[in-house]
Amino acid sequence: MTAEKIIFLVVAFFTLGSGVMVVTTRHLIHAALWLIAALFGVAVIFALLDAGFLAVVQVVVYIGAIAILFIFAVMLTRRELRDQGRQMNRYWWLGAAISVVTFVGLYFLLQGWNGLSKTVSDIPSGFDAVGELGNALISPNAYVLPFEVASVLLVAALVGAVYVAFNRK
């Protein structure tokens, strides 16, 4: 048991526990705060995978923007936060069954895949992952088209969000 495995297990159980709290807690504002905890756990997982840029973007974009947006939305719909009443719908057992079947199915699918025991190779010395990522995002023979499409999608979605939520009165 190396130190890295122990860190991974602690972070993984923290992330999964926070995720379970997100979907089961009664207070919606607490669910949003547990989501922030789960997102931090995923950021640590990125750092363990040597994806430093993704870890930073996870903290800045997910926790700094998306989670705050959720907290605002919860506050703007405050009256639905009352503790009485069910939080789950009538078919929650069906949802639970589908999730368990999905997990078990994925688990057995992974067991039968021969790449599962793949070991990690060291990152070559002098390899600049962030620089390579930047080059890949703007290089015409790499991923400039998906990058631009994602930018257009984001602009269109934000303009649409402003239009949908605009108060005409």
Place this chain on the structure above:
Amino acid sequence: MVPLSWYLILAAALFSVGLFGALSRRNAVAILLGIELMLNAVNINLAAFWRYGNVTDMAGQVFAIIVFAVAAAEVAVGLALVISVYRQRNTIIADDIDILKW
């Protein structure tokens, strides 16, 4: 170093938890919270396959960033719809928003 299977099983478990939230919660904002968990599980997979595959090929990280952008777009439109519906019908319980169900 941690085996690849641990990352993939963590991602599968997180995806299943998010799927349960998206299918079972009554509150529309809570459904979106479940979808965020599912998108994060996908990102763990993309980063793990980048690290355990060919490190000089940046495809995994590039598509993780595109998933970030799509998640931001999804949550902006989703919460705008929720707030708009709340203003018009005074509810965000997904079961009660049924005017398209005829």
